[in-house]
Amino acid sequence: MPKLTLLYRDEMVPADEPANYSTSPTKPRRFLEFLRQSPLWSHVNVSEDFAPLTRDQLLLAHEARYVDAFMTGTPLALAESNGLRWSPAFRDSVLLTNGCLLAAITAAADHPEQLVMAPVSGFHHARPSEGSGFCTFSGQVIAAVRLYRERGLRGAWLDLDGHFGNSIEDTRRFAPDLNAAIAPWANFNPSGSHQAYLSDLGDKLADLAGRAAAGEVDYICVAHGADSHEWDQLGYQCSTDEWLQAAEMVYQTLAAIRRDRAQISVTLALFGGYRDDHPASVLGLHAMDTALALGHLAGAGDLSGYRAEVRSPR
Numbered sequence: 001m002p003k004l005t006l007l008y009r010d011e012m013v014p015a016d017e018p019a020n021y022s023t024s025p026t027k028p029r030r031f032l033e034f035l036r037q038s039p040l041w042s043h044v045n046v047s048e049d050f051a052p053l054t055r056d057q058l059l060l061a062h063e064a065r066y067v068d069a070f071m072t073g074t075p076l077a078l079a080e081s082n083g084l085r086w087s088p089a090f091r092d093s094v095l096l097t098n099g100c101l102l103a104a105i106t107a108a109a110d111h112p113e114q115l116v117m118a119p120v121s122g123f124h125h126a127r128p129s130e131g132s133g134f135c136t137f138s139g140q141v142i143a144a145v146r147l148y149r150e151r152g153l154r155g156a157w158l159d160l161d162g163h164f165g166n167s168i169e170d171t172r173r174f175a176p177d178l179n180a181a182i183a184p185w186a187n188f189n190p191s192g193s194h195q196a197y198l199s200d201l202g203d204k205l206a207d208l209a210g211r212a213a214a215g216e217v218d219y220i221c222v223a224h225g226a227d228s229h230e231w232d233q234l235g236y237q238c239s240t241d242e243w244l245q246a247a248e249m250v251y252q253t254l255a256a257i258r259r260d261r262a263q264i265s266v267t268l269a270l271f272g273g274y275r276d277d278h279p280a281s282v283l284g285l286h287a288m289d290t291a292l293a294l295g296h297l298a299g300a301g302d303l304s305g306y307r308a309e310v311r312s313p314r
């Protein structure tokens with residue numbers, strides 16, 4: 001049976017997780033447990049084959065002063081510039097989630113017939129000199145620069161989080177070969193809300209399909225952040241039907257791209273999602289997105305009927 005390779009290790013979640021506004025540090029474990037209780041679980045293979053990023057790898061996208069502050073917790077204000085409490089356990093979990101993303105994109109590139117997921121978030125607002133918006137390191141940039149320098153691979157990001165992923169654009173001066181690793185056209189964040197959002201996404205997907213047909217991209221990453229849902233604490237863009245329609249559009253396009261160019265790999269990540277009133281709504285959206293990806297890209301049959309509860313806020 002076709003499978004989704006899910007890269008997960010328990011240590012991705014800090015053992016001493018303090019109360020933070022963002023509960024994203026515990027999301028990998030909660031998402032895995034959610035999938036385990038769902039009909040999608042029979043399509044999932046869990047792999048623990050990845051390692052924490054090293055200091056040298058972090059330096060691909062960040063200044064040494066910031067990297068060393070986060071590694072040591074000193075100065076604390078810089079170590080906590082992401083808006084999250086620092087602890088040695090949290091540091092270790094961040095290094096592992098960043099390593100998870102690099103390993104996922106690498107595994108997909110090695111085996112493009114496989115769909116690979118890093119169940120992670122916390123990258124796309126980080127800057128070379130500091131963290132920002134619950135994001136510590138630019139895992140996307142680190143992975144992209146490494147894959148470009150080692151293999152010449154060029155990536156595209158479909159970032160459907162509710163918030164613009166500034167880390168790629170903010171790192172272009174710091175890491176000039178990022179312009180080749182993720183070209184200026186290749187960092188997609190739809191704008192607008194409701195029908196305007198879907199229309200903009202459609203235009204961006206058409207652009208991506210044209211670029212892929214022209215051989216301008218080797219791998220594609222999708223992060224359908226659940227904070228682009230209108231009931232999210234930090235979101236406003238899409239109703240549930242629109243959010244799922246966006247996922248359907250993405251995976252239909254990627255399936256069409258891969259029918260012509262099967263060597264273009266696809267990697268999934270989670271990114272944002274904030275529902276203190278009903279955290280399961282966030283996990284349910286991610287799971288329904290995963291079901292559509294499985295159906296279109298992993299030959300897992302029609303899972304489009306899979307529904308998880310997305311509860312209206314009180």
Ligand SMILES: [Zn+2]
Binds near residue numbers: 161162163227272
């Ligand atoms: Zn977000």
